[in-house]
Amino acid sequence: MRNILPKIGFSIAFAGLAIFILFPIFWILLMSLKDYADVIAYPPKFFFTPTLENYKDVLFGGASGGESGSGEFREYLVNSFMVSGGAVGLSLLVGIPAAFALSRDRVKGADHLAFTFLSFRFAPELAVIIPLYAIFQQLRLYDSYLGLILSHQLITIPLVIWIVRTFLADVPLELEEAAQLDGCGPWGVLLRVIAPVIRPGIASAAILAFIFSWNNLLMGLVLSGPNTRPVTVGILQAIGFDQVRWGWMAAAAMIAAVPGMIIAVYLQRHLIRGLTMGVGK
Amino acid sequence: MLLPALLLVIGILVPFVQGVARSFTNEKSYVQNSAFVGFDNYLALFTNSTFLVGLGATILYVVLVLSIQIPLALAIALLLEKTSMMRRLGRNFIVLPLLIPPIVAGLMWKTMMQPSAGVLNYLLNIIGLPGSSWLTNPETSLVSIVVIDTWAFTSFSALILLAGLQALPESLREAATVDGAGWGQTFRYISLPWLAPYIVLVALFRVADSLKQFDLIWPVTRGGPINSTRLLHVQGYEEAFRFSSPAMGMAIIFVLWLIIYMASFLLLRLWRRTINAVE
Numbered sequence: 181m182r183n184i185l186p187k188i189g190f191s192i193a194f195a196g197l198a199i200f201i202l203f204p205i206f207w208i209l210l211m212s213l214k215d216y217a218d219v220i221a222y223p224p225k226f227f228f229t230p231t232l233e234n235y236k237d238v239l240f241g242g243a244s245g246g247e248s249g250s251g252e253f254r255e256y257l258v259n260s261f262m263v264s265g266g267a268v269g270l271s272l273l274v275g276i277p278a279a280f281a282l283s284r285d286r287v288k289g290a291d292h293l294a295f296t297f298l299s300f301r302f303a304p305e306l307a308v309i310i311p312l313y314a315i316f317q318q319l320r321l322y323d324s325y326l327g328l329i330l331s332h333q334l335i336t337i338p339l340v341i342w343i344v345r346t347f348l349a350d351v352p353l354e355l356e357e358a359a360q361l362d363g364c365g366p367w368g369v370l371l372r373v374i375a376p377v378i379r380p381g382i383a384s385a386a387i388l389a390f391i392f393s394w395n396n397l398l399m400g401l402v403l404s405g406p407n408t409r410p411v412t413v414g415i416l417q418a419i420g421f422d423q424v425r426w427g428w429m430a431a432a433a434m435i436a437a438v439p440g441m442i443i444a445v446y447l448q449r450h451l452i453r454g455l456t457m458g459v460g461k
Numbered sequence: 462m463l464l465p466a467l468l469l470v471i472g473i474l475v476p477f478v479q480g481v482a483r484s485f486t487n488e489k490s491y492v493q494n495s496a497f498v499g500f501d502n503y504l505a506l507f508t509n510s511t512f513l514v515g516l517g518a519t520i521l522y523v524v525l526v527l528s529i530q531i532p533l534a535l536a537i538a539l540l541l542e543k544t545s546m547m548r549r550l551g552r553n554f555i556v557l558p559l560l561i562p563p564i565v566a567g568l569m570w571k572t573m574m575q576p577s578a579g580v581l582n583y584l585l586n587i588i589g590l591p592g593s594s595w596l597t598n599p600e601t602s603l604v605s606i607v608v609i610d611t612w613a614f615t616s617f618s619a620l621i622l623l624a625g626l627q628a629l630p631e632s633l634r635e636a637a638t639v640d641g642a643g644w645g646q647t648f649r650y651i652s653l654p655w656l657a658p659y660i661v662l663v664a665l666f667r668v669a670d671s672l673k674q675f676d677l678i679w680p681v682t683r684g685g686p687i688n689s690t691r692l693l694h695v696q697g698y699e700e701a702f703r704f705s706s707p708a709m710g711m712a713i714i715f716v717l718w719l720i721i722y723m724a725s726f727l728l729l730r731l732w733r734r735t736i737n738a739v740e
Contacts, residue, residue, distance in 0.1 A: 193540055194547055201554055204612065205561075207580055208569045224580040278466030287463060296470060302669040302725050304694050306714045308473055310701045311480030333469050341466070366462060395562035397676045402702060412564050416680055419568075426572060433565040440560030 212430035219426045234431035253432060256414035262325050263410060264393040267332035268340075268386050274333075275340030276382065280370045282341065283348040294345065297338045305398045308334055313402050323405030331399050336389040343388070347381025348374065391440050411436040484712040490705035502712040511688055512696065512713065518603060519672060519692045519717075525607045526614075526671045527664060533611065534618035534663065535656075539648075541619070542626045552623075555616045563676035566613040571596060571681045574605060596682055599689035606690055609677050614670065618663040625659035626652065658735040665728040672721050693717040
């Protein structure tokens, strides 16, 4: 008896946690599969005839018409892929060598510089976005992929540098020294010896950076226009002045959440390192 | 090897410094010229009731987030640590809120929190609890956002604390049990001190992120009703892009930046101290 009671308690707590976390996702999924009458029905419906109409509406435009009913969401998906993909690519290109240089005290003041990068993670994004808005207008970078990719470095670069740096710290020193003895310069050591060893670290940094860039709202809200609008900003179009198009919004939200949910399943092991920028491993 | 990254740092710092400089002008987006006005914008802020209310709301938000989420995250971590089955299963779904866009989390809950037709009040009524007006009432709106924040980010804290618990050497706990310590005592004198640096680390991330919360508020309440959720990051956005006053917006954001900087500085110092204490 003594052993069973706590076990039941734990199971109930666990079930409560699962419901708290999963129910909202389940509910929005249901809503995305409802027609208008079922969405606004009260009491809320748990059983109904599912329809893919909302998804069709989001991706190909449909009966509801109007600006956001014309299938522009597909363009937003492309925009988000271009910007997040580009941002991650640039961050890897720049961030991996930087992380290498900043590891093992190769550079004087390395810790200082690394913390400068980390501080970007904590700063309010608008501190950079408000001035960038004016600068981008002048440089014609407003509403361009390049401008967005550059501004997203604020999010992706600290992630890449810090995650890769913690993986570099785990590489045995002998490996590097052996490569140096073989006559490799710093680039040779990094590219031929280190990079293959830390490939899992690079992969998790890239994936997490992609997700955080994809999920970002503020950069797109301010620096994108009709040509580059990302999905996060696109979803906002469901909220009009007089009414919210719930079904459309639910379907768009589900689509926007797909990359994150897929990756959640794959990225178990390195997630914690990544989320804390490698500070708490 | 560092050069390109350094260029990026400069590319980020230059706009920031330039923006701070602009906060000392009277720049408006619809006027060509602007003039230096010294500390006028900052002085104006501290006599502006919207700003002061927003500052208060921001601090209250952080306090609520910390006082709810850290104990909750600790409880979740302890629960998930109990059995490997729960840990494997739990880890799989607990990460979901962290990886979907915050704006989606916000809109999900906005849907559920509708006072008259929302599923949340419906379910609360079924189990015999009264519903709430949630986001539509200035008295409950901020707490409602905290509820959404708790859903979206407690997993983050729980996962870090769980990692901390798993790093705790088993021998320490066994020794305590051998000495006749109960679960409570082992937790109080072994686990909790061990977790201290992890808790501070969690607090550091959560404080900074809640001070600059925007994504969960803008799509959900736009700062309302009646300024009740108009946190500083939201106000900075509105000043700069809705009221066409980037100078005033930057002034607000600079104040926010200073608050975050000081808070993270103190927490980082505390973190280093707790690490030394454990070692």
